[in-house]
Amino acid sequence: MTDTVHPLNKLMAERISRIVDLNIMGIDIIAKSLEIPLQDQVCGILEVNAAPGFRMHLNPTIGTSRNVGATVVDMLFPPGSKHSIPIVAVTGTNGKTTTARLISHILKTNGNKVGMASTDAVTIDNVPILFGDYSGPEGAKKVIMDSSIDYAVLEVARGGILRRGLGYEESDVGVLLNISSDHLGEGGMHTLEELTRLKSTVTEAVKETGYAVLNADDPLVLSRIDKVKASPILFSKEPDNKAIKANYDKGNVNVILKNSIITIEKKGYSLPVENVCNIPITFDGKAAFNIENVLAAVASSYALGLDIKQIRKGVISFTPSMDYSRGRMNIIDMGEFKVVIDYGHNPGAINATGEFIKSLMPGKKIRMASSVGNRRDQDILEFGSALAKYYDHIVICDPDQRHREIGETADIVKQGLISGGFKNNMITIIMDEREATKTALEMAKSGDLVVLQVDNLEQVIKDVFDFKEKLKKFTVA
Template identity: 35%
Template sequence: MDRIEALEDALTLTWAPLDHVRISDARRLTGPGMIWDHPGAVIDAFVQGDAGVVADAWGRHARRVLDACGWPQEQVATRLFQGGVNLALSAPMDQLYSAIFVAQTAWHLCAAELSGTAPQAFDAMIADLKSVMAQEADPALIALIRAAAEHDVDVLSDDDAVSIGHGIGAQTWPIGEIPTPEDVDWTALHDIPVAFITGTNGKTTTTRLCTAIAQAAGKMAGLTSTDMVRVGDDILDRGDYSGPGGARMLLRDTRVEIACLEVARGGILRRGLPTRRARVAAVTNVARDHLGEYGVNTVAELAQAKFAVHRTLPADGILVLNADDPVSVVEAAHVDKTICWFSLRSDAPQIVQAQTKGTPCAYLAEGDLIYFDGSTATTVMAVANAPITLGGAAQYNVQNVLAAICVSVALGIPWAAITSGLKGFRPDARDNPGRCNEFEFNGARVFVDFAHNVHSISAISGTLASLTAKRRYLMQSHPGDRSDEDIRAGTTAALMFRPDSMVAAELPNHLRGREPGDVPDLIAAAAKAGGLAQIDRAATPAIGARMILDQLHPGDVALLLVLSDRDEVFEMLQGAKAQ
């Protein structure tokens, strides 16, 4: 058994069951998140009744346990949500497994109080905790973290390694070979410009745009995303790397000069953000998606989670926000950072206010992309010259372009590179796979998109609805963990495309608790209710795509909403002409 396994299994704690309270497994917080910007541990308690009573008990018992363990400097926090409360405590960076047991011990005491039962002997529980803390304590890591702070450079640590600095200014050591501060060449270590990019929709495209712009500036740019970790053209690994693990992988690569990190809600809530040292952070928008997890039940709470990126910014950092997104406008009032707004409208209130106050913003005016630096407005380029916008018709991508301009300026990239990067970035399977990729197939126009929630489906369907077509074909699928309401709403949004025929495809690897056929049945019923008569079913998206491709004739338009089997679909279109 290795050290981590030994720590994970060091203690087995139990507590009195409560009929009105269900708790999640405690999880480690390694960086800034929704609740605060401290490392530590958090438990989600789902409460039938007054969650405030649970929060009050947590505040008292967690404080008592922390003090008894010798952590009087650590803090306690609660966050009430509809149906429950997040229970958090902070801990030293070298004691995060111990923090789990501290949290569980505090909950043991809470449960005893709330159930009216006797807890275990307090002193014995504290003695057990101190034993685990002694096993986990890593004075060398703490000394290195303190020294890095004195030298104003970042530290990234995990179970396997610790690194100082980022990219070309980084050095990494195995966790068992941490040097003393005196043995570190601090002159060789430094951070690099880092951008965090989050949002419900558009974050992957914006991250890719920012990376393309940085590469146009001659920089070795790296990105993390829901698809991969990439340095230049070198893909380090494929998969969903929108959490801290992907960020550490990228920021430890000594080739990287600029890093653009896509960060998703799940990673922020599970572990927190990987660094406190971003130069700029962007929130593309906030819309209904993935609600009901970690105590995030409303769109307003989702905004709080995504806006956690502002905790990574220094005093002079820039937070890039969408003035066309009402949820972001409301949440921005709670953030004390310099905001760079972007909008499709030059007369949006936030744009007008920014120009009046002399703060940065970007907007669309008479077909041009404009950036205002606080004193001077610069015409960046005509929106039609950015291929990703489809001549300006894809307004959601116009917003992504505006966000990328704001981020790139904050990263210090010159205008020539910004315009070059935008002009060279195409909506194809190479530059932006899965996002409005267009192909010509048998004289028909075929669009492949990864849109998976109502907001993104509405955007792509509404954009393509204006295209002239003899016949329109649509394929759609949904993962099984979406609610019936969300599946119906997503189908209704897809009907904005005005299809003549539709294929409802199963996602066999993403049933997530549903029976086979349930989701296609919901899609088909919603489509029929929306007035569509021709509805077929397919066992997979790849089969559904082939069904549609076999029917296409010159002048037709097809929209394939491909949530899985994307590579297979691209392979079918390989011989087609990419637009």
């Protein structure tokens, strides 16, 4: 309202605002003048607009230009009020989703409302609002625009950065987990060094007052430490790591595995968080890949200001179950054998999880492998060769051919398996994922382990539990 509007008309407009319950509104009035009370003239209110236009106020045909937008912003965000959401961004080749989920869980467990974008969905306060791969800027946008959240946790994938950037200007915490060969040859990325430079955008786009969390056990990750403007927090499974010692000497924070205990260290203090054996997703400390993810999540949570008690509460209550970590190292007991559902789909993931998976059951290791068609031939060959080191039989399917012919990817995986020492009778090719899942499950004997690398996660989960019910009925009969 301008200063020429009569005080009684102003009071009437404020009353209408309270009745309609809108603090920003436009009221369309037909009257001779607003400089005299409306009750003293023939007039009427035409409508109330919930989204009034500003143009006629900023650039009126007649009269003085008034910056009503500034007034609205000052009302919505008074000086000194909270006006931004703390952002945690997580990237790397493997472990992004698990780490983002764990950070979100730690925050949520301590009473915060968290928005998360990942390769699976956009979730607000643990409720999925969008399904699909939202590890790019569109996911970041959907999370950050929700003013109800206390924190934004964003999984950031290579493709999103290449195509459209990060989706935010700066974060409060940026995490770089690891770098290994994946998607090389796409988007101008041909070497690991180029991939590292791309992914390190996440740690370089952290506020100077924020923290860059880096894996000190990965030389490629560590090579980018001098590029960050934020305070570096290093994490490592090796307390004697030279980079860890150098970071400590500079007065920075480290998160390390010390005598099987996750420990936060800085000059002047050492804070034990929890023994890894008590953290469910490390599987009694046997899953080294998830120990790294825990170290990163602890470092991120500490950077956000959570204390040891709060962090411990989160890490010990996060389980590798369908509820907390769907599609990531979920183990299902089928009775005489077990099934693992896991998304790992590149050589780095196969090598990182291989020894742990071999230790789960004494019998044969059977894997249904799929969905690597958008990699280079040499990467698919390497994927097959990596599988050959840890498994006794591979069922190859190809539900998403990407740009390839049907069966082309499967044939390349087979070549990789054979080059890794597999025989033809150790390989089964079935294009349909559901049929491949059924075949792998039917192969299993007592003591065996079936690992399912899935594309259609929900369908495969349903099929596995349906198969389990059939086994129960057969056993009873």
